[in-house]
Amino acid sequence: MNFDLQLYWALFLRRLPVMLLFVLIGAAAGVVAALRLPETYETSARLLVEAPQIPDSMVESTIQTEATEQLDIIEQRLLTRANLIDIANRFNVFPDIRQMEPDTVVSKMRASTRIRRSAGREQATLMTISFTSHSGRVAANVVNEYVTLVLEANTEFRVSRAESTLSFFEQEVERLGQELDRQSAAIATFRSENAEALPEDQSYRLSRQTLLQERLARLERDLKAGEAQRAEIIRIFESTGRVSPGVGPARARSPAEERLLAAQAELDNAKVIYSEENPRVVRLQALVDQLEDTVRAQTEAGVTGEEAEATSTEQALLDATLAQIDTQLETIRTDIGSTQTELDELQRRVSQSAANGLQINALERDYDVIQSRYNAAVTNLNQARMSERVESTAQGQRITVIENAVVPRVPTGPDRPKVAILGVLGGGALAAGYFLLLELLNRTIRSPAELTGRFNITPITTIPYMRVKDGRLVRRRRFLGASFALLIGLVPVAGVVGMAGLG
Template identity: 40%
Template sequence: MMLDFKFFLSLFLRRLHYFLVVALAVSAFGVTVAYTLPAGYEAKAKLLVESPQIPGDLASSTVRTGVAELLEIIAQRILARANLLDVARKFDLYEDDRKISADQIVADMRKRIKMTLPGRRDAASFVLVSYLAKTGETSAKVTNELVTLILQENRTLRTAVTGQTLDFFKNEVKNLDEELAEQGQKILAFKSQNQGALPDSLDYRRNRQASLQERVLQMERELASLRDRRTRLVDLYQRTGEVVVTGESLSPEELRLQELSNQLASALVLYSETNPRVKALKAQVDAAEQQVAALRSGAGGEAMTAYEVQLADLDGQMEFLLQEKKTVEEELKALEESIDRTPANAITLGSLERDYDNIRLQYNQAQADFAAARTGDQIEAQSRGQRITVIEQAVVPLQPTSPNRKKIASAGVAAGIMAGLAVVVLIELLNNSVRRSVDLTNRLGIAPFVAVPYIRTRRQANLRRFIIFMALVVVGLGIPITLFLLHTYYLPMDLLIEKALNKTGIADLVKQFRQSFGN
C-alpha cells in the first residue's frame, strides 16, 4: 500500500506542471474576476402592510384582495416596462451607455430590483425593497423612488377598486330604479285598462251581481203583478162597462173633485138646495169640474176616462220597469264578463306584481350594497383600511454590498485546484504505457530481472523547467492582464461574463435552475 502511495505521488509530481498551469489559470481567472467586478451598492427600505384600522364587523372595505396577492400585483406593476424606463430616465441611470436599448435597460433593472414579499400569513407582513447600483447615492434614490411608486400603486389600486365598485352599484341602483318605475307604469296601465275586472273588487262585483239578480226577479214579479192588474182591469171594463175609481189612480184635482162631490151629497141630505152651504159646495164642485176638464183637455186634447187613466198608469209603470230591467240586465252582463276575465287578469297582474317585487328586492339589496360600497370608498379615501406604511427609508450604504470578492476569489482558487487535479487524473487515465515492472508481469506474464527508468539529460531537464516556468508566468500574468484590459477598454467584467453566458447558452440553464430551485 505504501508502495502504491509513493507511486501515485511520483506520478502527481511528474504531472505537477500540468496541475500548476491549470490551477493557476483557473485561480487567476477567478481572482481577477473577483477584483474586477464593479462594486454594487444596495440600499434597502422596509415596508409594513398594516391591518385595517376599522374593524370589519363594523364597516369593511370593498377591497377584498389578500396581502400576498395585492403585493404581487403591485410588484408586477412596478416592474412594468413603462415604469422602469421612467425611473431610468428620471435618474439618468444609463447615461454613460447611450447604445443600450430599452429592452436591455428593462432587463437590467429587473435584475437589480429586489422585492421580498411576506411568506407567512400568520406573521406580520413586511416588505423589503432594494436596488443594486454602482453608487450608494443612486441606490438610495432609486430605492426610495420604488417605495414611493409602491405607495402610489397601493393607493391607486385600492381607490380604483372602491371607485369602480361604487360606480357599479350606483349604476345598478339607477337601472333598477328605472326598471322599478317602468314596471310600476305597466301595473298602473294594466289596472287602468282592466279597472272593472281586477281581483281586489271581485267580492264586491259578486255581491253586486247577486243583488242585481235579486232585483231582476223582483222586477219580474212586479211586472207580472202589473200585467195581472191590467188584465183584470180590461176584463172588468169589458164586462161592466165601467171601473171602480180608486184614489191611487186619480190626480189631485180629481181627488179634490171627488171629495167636494161627497161633501155636497152629504149636505143635500141635511139641507135644502137653497141652503147657502149647499150653494157654496155646488159652486166649488162646478169650479173643480171645470179645472179637471181643463186638465184632461190639455193632456190629451180630449177628456180621458178613468179606465184610460188607469190603463195609461199601468202601462207607464210597466214601461218604467222594463227600462230599469234592461239597464240592470246590461249591468249584469258587464259584471259577468268582468268576473269571467278576473282569473286571467289576476294571473297577469300577479306576474306583473311578482316581477315588481323581485325588482324591488334587487333594488333594496343594491341600495344596501351601494351604501356599503360608499362606506368602503370613504374608508379607502381616508386611508382607514389596509395600508402600506414605510418603516425604514433607504439610506446611502457606506460599503458596497456586492460582489463578495473574498468568496469569489476563494471559489476560484478551489475551482483551480479541483480543475488541476482533474486534468492530472484524466491524463493518467488516458495513458496506457508501461511504467512499472509489475505492469509487465500483469500484461505479458513475464518477470523482468531489472527495470531502468527514463533518464533525462541536464539540457533536457533545464529546457523542461524553463518551459514550465514560462507557462506559469504566461498563465499567472497573462490571464489577469488580459481580463483587466478587456474590462477596462472593451466591456465591463459583469457584462462580459453575461454576454459569454448568453452566447454559450449557459445563462438559460442557470435561469431554469433558479426557477426550479425557487419553485
C-alpha cells in the first residue's frame, strides 16, 4: 500500500481552516438547538403482578396465561389507536393537537410512551409505565389513565375468560346430558321392542328348549305307542271278537262290570294327574257313566244269555276303548303341535338374542362413552365455577399499583450538554466528510508513490509541479468561493437541525 503520510499531513494542514469552520458550525447548531429545545417532564407508575390469594392446589384457575404474556396482551390493547387518540384529546397532550393528523397524534403518543417489564425466575413481575410531555400535570394524567386502563383490562381479561370457560362447560354439560337422555331412550326402546329376545334371558331359553325337546321326544314315543296299541286292539277284535285275548266266559263278573272297574280305576288315576276340566278326565268320566248305565240296564233286564251279553259288551267295550285311545292320541298330537310351535319360537328368539346382544352392547358402549365425557364435563364445570368465583371476587392473580404517577416539579429533559456534544460531533463528521470528498474527487498524481502505484513503474527522479503566480491565485479564489458556497448551504441545514430539536 502506497500511503504518503507526509503528503496527507500537508493536505490536512492546508484544509484545516475549512474543517475547523465545519466543526464550529456544527457546535453552534448543537448549542442553539440545546438552548432552544423546550423543557420536558416525565413521570411513571409501577405495577406489580401479584400471585393468587387462593393457591392453585386448592382451586385451580382456568386461566393459564403467564404473567409476562398477559402483560404483553394488555400492552397491545393499551396502545391501540383508539385509546391513544382518546387520551390525547381528553388531556390536550399536544398544544396544537386540533391541527394534527390522527396518524401524527398516534405516532407521537407512542414515541412519548415507554413501557418496561421485568420478570425472572423466582422474581416478581413488574411493569413500569412512563410518559414524557411538555407539562408535568399532563404527563401524570396520561400515566394515571394508562394505569386505570391496565387495571380495567386485567380485570376484564381474567373475568371474561373465566366466564367464557364457565359458559362453555355449562353448554357442554347440557349437551352431553341431552345425549345421555337420547341414548337411554334408545336403549329402553330397543329393549322394549325386543323384550322376548334379550340376551339376559338366554340361559332360561336354552334350558326351556332342552326341556321342550325332551318333552317332544316323549310325546312322539307315546303317540307311536298309542297308535300301535289301537291297531293291536282292532286286530285282536277282528280275529277273536273280543277286545283282549285270554278272557273266558266263565268269569265271576260280567265283562261290562270288569270294564267298568277298569274304567273307574283309570279315571281315579287320571284325576290324580289332571284336573277335573282336563279332556281326558271328562272322556273317562263319560265312559264310566256309560258303562254304569250298561251294567244297570243288564241287571234290570235280567239278561241271562251269556253269548248275547258277551257280544254286546265286547262291541261296547271296543268302542269305548277306541274312543279312549283316540282321545289320548288327539291330546298327544295337540301337545306335540304346541310343543313344536314353542320350540320354533324359542329357536327364533335364541338366534335373534345374539344379534340383539351385539346391538345392546354397542348402545351401552356409546352410553358409557357419553357418560364418561359427561362426568368429565361436570368436573370441569365445577372447577370453572370455582375459578369464576375466584376471579369475580379478585382472589386470583391480579395487577396492583405499587406507585402512582405524580406531577414532576423538575423538568427531566432535554439533556442540553448531550445535544451540544452531538452538534460538535456532527461538525466533526462534516469536516471528515469534506476531507474525504475532496480526496475522492481529486484524481491527480501528487507524489512519487502515487506515480509508482498508478503506472507500476519506478521513476528515476521526479520533477515537482511548478505553479505560476497567477494560476495559484485563481485556484485559491476558486477554493474560497466553493468553501463560501458550501458554508452558505450549511446555514439552512443548521437551522433545520435547530427546528428539529425544538420539535
